[in-house]
């Protein structure tokens with residue numbers, strides 16, 4: 395039997411582990427952009443789904459494998475790219491293969507990349523719901539994970555952001571988080587599969603340093619093309635793996651802190667209703683790491699969009715708790731608002747309950 399290229403074998407082993415817990419007849423969808431990572435994922439999934447079916451056919455077990463291609467409509471010819479990606483998935487034997495065109499709000503406050511991501515996941519969710527898929531596989535690699543850590547560091551983020559992407563969340567699974575991008579490219583090459591390269595990944599110099607004359611490439615593309623190679627050159631091989639390991643370690647820490655913060659939020663909550671109402675003393679007694687997480691979670695509960703709720707907003711909420719000097723309300727993203735009165739924090743969702751006269755006992759500002 396011909397020897398399978400090591401990279402190809404690695405992609406198949408990684409996918410096999412992700413399919414192991416699926417039940418008879420379950421459908422798994424590959425989210426495929428047409429890039430090397432997701433085409434290698436499509437190929438490995440097609441191969442492994444057949445293999446699973448063959449090895450235990452006597453028990454009537456088979457995993458079905460399909461694909462979803464999202465056309466963001468952001469570049470000329472994006473429909474051709476999507477159609478080609480879909481054709482490659484069909485050639486690999488995936489079925490169904492669904493192409494979804496989405497509208498991305500180019501003027502979104504969260505930025506184009508985040509808006510595209512939001513639209514993409516909404517489309518993936520919709521197709522997964524419509525087809526009853528048990529799992530959706532994403533092609534993120536170790537390199538993507540390392541880039542996420544670097545982007546988080548540069549933003550001045552907390553542990554949750556540095557924790558990068560989890561291997562699984564809900565129906566989403568990332569079998570390739572332990573593989574290098576070079577391996578997915580080698581797997582495609584071994585199979586003779588051509589892949590699409592996003593042109594914005596090819597303009598590493600375009601961005602703030604280009605003097606504003608060239609449209610900026612996505613930040614992640616610039617980190618990928620210009621920052622990671624320098625880090626590997628200066629800090630040595632293994633840097634990308636070390637960054638990804640940082641994400642794994644911090645994810646455990648962030649999970650614990652989030653659990654403890656949720657517990658604090660539960661203890662601080664005093665009244666149910668259209669506002670989130672919290673006891674200031676309970677929050678003030680807690681360590682900053684938990685208090686600030688609880689405040690952010692409360693803001694999200696009050697309807698603040700996660701991507702727009704920044705450290706600055708948490709700082710302002712925290713000041714209402716620990717640096718109180720009678721300051722006015724804090725304006726939050728999503729038109730929510732927070733104010734302190736009578737030893738309580740009131741986080742009001744957009745408009746709701748905002749202009750209502752508070753009970754007499756709560757009108758006195760401390």
Ligand SMILES: Nc1ncnc2c1ncn2[C@@H]1O[C@H](COP(=O)(O)OP(=O)(O)OP(=O)(O)O)[C@@H](O)[C@H]1O
Pocket residue numbers: 424425426427428429430431432433462463464465466514531532533534538592
């Ligand atoms: N247009 C798309 N349609 C379907 N899935 C997508 C699309 N773009 C990204 N994804 C999914 O998200 C993963 C990570 O996205 P990212 O933007 O990093 O990928 P990419 O570099 O465009 O392509 P690839 O990961 O295939 O090389 C992809 O591997 C794929 O699973």
